[in-house]
Structure formats: C-alpha cells, structure tokens
Amino acid sequence: MGDAVLEVEELDVRYGQVHAVRGVSLTVTQGGVTALLGANGAGKTSTVMAVAGVRPVASGTVRIFGQDVTGRTPEDIIRSGVAISAEGRRIFASLSVEENLKVAGNVVANADAEAERRAKLMERFPILGQRRRQLAGLLSGGEQQMLAVARALMSAPRLLLLDEPSLGLAPQMVDRIFDIVEELRDEGISILLVEQNATLALQVASHAVVLANGSVAASGDPEAIARDTVLREAYLAA
C-alpha cells in the first residue's frame, strides 16, 4: 500500500449517443489490487479500455504513476509500464504460442533480455512451454487465458489491467487464475482486476469499486462490500 499508481478521476466515455461511463473515479495503490465489479454492461471494460488509451475519454483524467496520460496513444501508455490482459483474451490465434510472446516482447529493448523473459514465463506457465510451437487458437480457454496473462507480463509491468480473466473458464481453471493474481500481487505488481465473479475478486482485492449503469454505485473496503447483502443482490448478482 502507499502511493497511487493509477488514478482515474471523473471519467466519462461516450460512444455516440451512448454514455457508457459517467463520472467514474477509482484508484489503484502501489502493490494493491483494486477490484472493479458490476454486472454485464455496467461500464467496466469501457473504463479499462479508456485507461489503456483505446477508447476516447470524453472528460475526466487518467493519471498513471503520477503522469497525466489522458488522450495519449495506447503505445505510449503501455510503454510507461502498464500491461493489459484484455477481455475475451484476444490472443493471436494464427500465431504460435511463442510468437504471441515474441510480439509482446517488442517493448523489451534488449534481445537477450527478451528471450530470457520469455523462457522464464514458459517455466512459470509450463503448459505454454509444452505448446510453444502450437497455434494459439488451438489452446483451450484456460490455456489461452494463461497466454494472455503471460503475454501481458512480457513487458514486466508495474501496473497490470486484468479484464475478466476468469470469464467462461471451468471452476478449476478459475481457481488457478486467482492463484496467479495473488502471486502477481505478492510480487509487487499493482493490479486493476475487472471481474464478474465478485466473490473471488473481493477475496484477493485490497480495494473494491462497484459500477452500475456506468456510475460508481459503491466503493471501499472489499470485506464491507462482500458483507453488504443489499449491494450484492442489486449489482453483483452473487
């Protein structure tokens, strides 16, 4: 805990007439995990994508590591030490597992360091090492999620945006993903965790924000939110 690595203030995102995010503020502290919760369509992914620079910010500011990055290109934002594992995994299906990691390694200036990082990640996720030459599109959903996370870690980020990492996975795989989230947190990576699975997300989070219809419905201590039955029934369907 300590200083904020990500500060979103009064963020508005619009798609034409649709007002997807309305005045959302949230913070991820150094070494902390902020859970961003809410039902489908509540504006979670729009918030994350705006933070990453691929959705236009209508108003409000995004500060990362103390720098105002509002309106910057995604390349610049990512290169400042942020990584994202996007909703729907979005691995490159026609590239091999190893090629997916190599493409992500472009941000590492030194070729030896890049190869070393890739080797380490394949050690950490042995299934990726075993399937390194296979087309990523042929991996199972859980394996694809591992690849999406490993790909994000190629840049050795200090802030990780994890968008719905457990969506559509078998229960065993969901547990494994949350174990990884805890490991990464313990390694000191600050995390913004977007989840529909509120129960598990609240267990690993140090702070929680609940969105409903694009606005913040509640925010604060994860345990308090977990205990708030009215809130849970109204917004979290859990």
Place this chain on the structure above:
Amino acid sequence: MDFVVQQLINAISLGGVYAMLALGLAIVFSIVRLINFAHGDIMTFGGYGIFLSLAFGMPPLGALAIGIGAAVVMALAMERAAFRAMRGADVVALLITSFAVSEILKVLFQNTISPRPVPISLPAAWSSSYRIGDVVIGVGPTISIVVALISLAGLTLFLRRTTTGMAMRAAAEDFEMLRLLGVRANRVVATAFAISGVLAGAAAVVWTAQRGSVDPMMGFFPVLKAFIATVLGGLGSLGGAVLGGLVVGALEVMTQAFLPDALSPYRDAIVLACVIAALLLRPDGLLPARSGARS
C-alpha cells in the same frame, strides 16, 4: 506441346505480376482495411523512377533498383500524407480517399512528365529469347517469374521469421490488441505500405522490362486485375491474393491463346464471368482470410 509450355510460362509470368500487386493490396487491406485504389499509381511512379534514372544515364540494374525505391517512397508518402489522417475511418471513406490520391497523381504525371507513353530502353538482350529443347522462352517472362518468386519467398520469410513480420500477422488479426502490447501502430502501418511499395515496384520492373514504356495509366489496368484477384482469392487473405493473381493471369493467357479470334473482344468478359462463377460457389473467395469474425 511446346506451344502449351510457352503459354504456361506466359500464364505464370503474367499471374506472377498480378500476384505481387494483389499481395500488396491484401497486406495493406488486412491491416488498415484500406482498399488502395492508388496502388496502381505507386506502380506507375516506380515506372517513372526507372525512366528518369535511365534518362540520367544510370545503368539498367541501378535504374530498376531506383524504380523499386521510388515505389516504396511513394507508398510511404501516400500513407503519411493521406491515409494516416483517415486511420480508423470506414472502408468507404478510405476507398474514396484513395480515389482522390489516385486522381491527383495521374494529373501530376500527365502535367509534369507526359500524358503519352515515354520509352524505356533496356538492353536488347532483355527482350530476346532462348531455347530449351524445342521450347522458345522469352527473357522478359523469365525475369518476371524469377522476380515474382523472389518477392513471394522474401515476403514469406519476412512474415514468418522476423518479429516485425509476426507483428504484421498479429495486426491483421487484431490491430487494437497489438497496440495494447505496446507495438507502435504507425510503424506497423508504414511497414505494410513499404511492403506494398516494394511489390508494386517489382511489378513495375517486370512490366516495363516487357513493354518498354511508361504512361500515366500504366499501373491502372494491372492493378484492376489485381483487385479482381484479391476478391477472387478472399479479401485480406495473403495466400488468396497470390492464388487469385495466378488464376486471373492464367485465365487471361488461356483465353488469348485458345479462343477463336472472333471471340477475342470478349476476353475480359469471359475472364470476369469465370471469376463471378467462382465467387458464386465460394463467396468468401478461394482462400478466405482467417479473421472471418470481423466483417
């Protein structure tokens, strides 16, 4: 028999040019969703590059290299000046932008160089022929086939082996995700245009080597055929572009070689009818692009 072999060589040689042009169109389309109507003018500009460097006394091989270089510069300039500002616009807006670029360039070629064909004099040996057994083979078609093979092999190696090539393939699948990995969009797009420029320049080299002149419309007709080839092969599919180019080239040569003279005015109509028939059977093309999810 030797007649058939000769026609086969002609078919591969013409198909190879279409394949190179179609591949340039496809690689740009797969990444920025731009159907670049000005692609033909890149080829024409390459032709003028050859003409001017020969006029200034360059040796032929150097002139051809400058022609390819000129095409690359034109492709990059086009991207920077016109298409970068339009990035992310819809397909129709991009297409119309490319029409505008094409018209501007044609007028510039007409007014600064000449509206009429200007001669390109390459060594006489290049337009001669040689014999293998009973078969007489032109040097021009041979150059054409060799250049096409080198280009295709080079591009395949680039896309398979280099990290930039991997990024190009990834961009064709999901450009936004690629940017979310920190890969610079401008660099990937510029590389795509540069590749299309190399291929259009190589096409200009073999086209001028066989025809001996350049005019403002030089690139128009072959690129029109290349468009048909990309649609036939599957829009945005690189393998499809090559296959489509070879098929269109083969159809054209076959209709010329084997149709009775009375039918020859209908050559293009017959070729296009074959393409339409193929598309009725396979609406997504012969080898559809992988990321079929995105329309």
